[in-house]
Amino acid sequence: MLPSPAVATPQPVVMPGLTPNVAGRWRGVPAPVGDSAIGREAADSRVTGPAALAAGGCCAWPLPLDASCAREARWVFREAVACLGLPDDQVHDGVTMASELAANTLHALQNVAFDGTARWPEAGAPELWLYLRRREGRWELVCKVFDSLAGWKHGPPPGTGRTRPQTESGRGLQVVAGLSGGRWGHHLTRSRLGGWKVPGKAVWFAQPVAAECVPAGLGHTRLRPCHASRRLEAMLADRGLGGSLLHAEEAAAGISVLSVRRGLTVWCRSGRISWRTRAGSYEHRTLTDLEDVVEQIVCLCEELDCGYGAGRTGRDRVR
Ligand SMILES: Nc1ncnc2c1ncn2[C@@H]1O[C@H](COP(=O)(O)OP(=O)(O)OP(=O)(O)O)[C@@H](O)[C@H]1O
Ligand SMILES: [Mg+2]
Structure with missing residues (x-):
């Protein structure tokens, strides 16, 4: 199980057995809303833990800066969407796609900021985001992976044309394009976690969510x-x-x-x-x-x- 969500001052929480240093040492969470003029209505928009997904918010999670990022993304995806009761095949596809997008953040680590005294990032590290949205009257689960490189490693966005059989890499985005049925993309954005909000990009995919899997109350x-x-x-x-x-x-x-x-x-x-x-x-x-x-x-x-x-x-x- 994932730890219970932080509500007023959300902080990524140490996940047992999983790179605790990344989540536990992440700094610069959003300011508490207690003194804010915005008032109490805003409080639930600040929930960033996995429970945010069921509440109509965004589950945002920091990803490690090394090869364990893919494993962590798989784990976070599976645990966070458990509340939706999606079919196993769909969860499996989602886990695979999240894993590919997380692995690709290793192409984009040059803008991560460190504070000089520690090895842990202050801002700009990759993040996994999950939230529910409606498109044309239907619900879908959106999974985005943020990194702080606004562009792409080799200039233009990579195509998803066929790769020659002997080529060793270049299949991750093809897998995402295939498993999402073309419902994927990328766009400029800003980080959600970290010491300050860093510009970068999100690469995303979406999966349909049947009405019976939408958390009770969210649709109403x-x-x-x-x-x-x-x-x-x-x-x-x-x-x-x-x-x-x-x-x-x-x-x-x-x-x-x-x-x-x-x-x-x-x-x-x-x-x-x-x-x-x-x-x-x-x-x-x-x-x-x-x-x-x-x-x-x-x-x-x-x-x-x-x-x-x-x-x-x-x-x-x-x-
Ligand atoms: N988040 C990213 N930031 C910058 N460049 C990226 C990012 N994701 C993908 N790319 C670029 O797009 C290319 C294609 O990505 P893709 O995931 O399809 O293949 P790959 O990562 O090279 O190999 P693999 O088959 O192991 O996934 C990458 O080689 C890289 O140049
Ligand atoms: Mg890849």
Whole structure:
């Protein structure tokens, strides 16, 4: 079993028998919400342990900087999704894909920051993220592996074309593409753990989750627009985007507006959250799909910071 989740001041907890130094010495967890003006509604958005998955949040876990990262990812994936009761085949596929993505973080360790006195990372180390989201009315489990290299080891993103039989490497992403049925991708983002929020990328895959596997209550959660936007504000601040957030309420009209930065505004209305993409179209999510909204907004901010043109995006918006 995984340890019980940390709620107010989440910290990765030492996992028995598994690289305790990585999880136990990880520093710089998000600030406690007790004194925050955001208030109690935000508290559950700060849960980062495995229980976060069942609560509609994100399970974020630090990965080791050595070859044991794949083993740890397999273990965390299996333990964290146990609460969903997914079919064995699906769990097995998910474990395999998580393992491949974790192993690939070894291609991307050059931006990890150490504090100079210890061998343990201060920021920028790889992380495994798991959360549930809804796409076109259906639930899916999203697994993302973060690393602090925004680009790829050899420049352009690797293709997943066929590898010659005698080639020894280059199959990991093919496996992910195959087992996910093409439901995978990569995008710019920021770390969740560590001493400060480091830009980088996430490589992800998604698996469908049958309605009967969705944790009780999650599908029926109701959230008022003002609460959704306050929670969103806290979650974006947690990702290091708090500096320019502006919040406005039109309570009588049931609208809450969050300006993230110039040209990026999020509207929370009854039933849904909307924002405008760089391409000019609008994206919509249900009010309770906050984890996914935050991921999309963080990605947009990173793309803007990197000066991406409207035509160049990661694959997070694949439908
Ligand atoms: N997270 C990453 N950061 C930077 N480059 C990456 C990352 N993941 C993959 N790559 C690049 O994409 C290539 C293809 O990855 P892929 O997992 O398919 O093969 P591989 O890791 O080289 O070999 P293996 O078959 O053992 O997985 C890698 O060789 C590497 O150049
Ligand atoms: Mg690989």
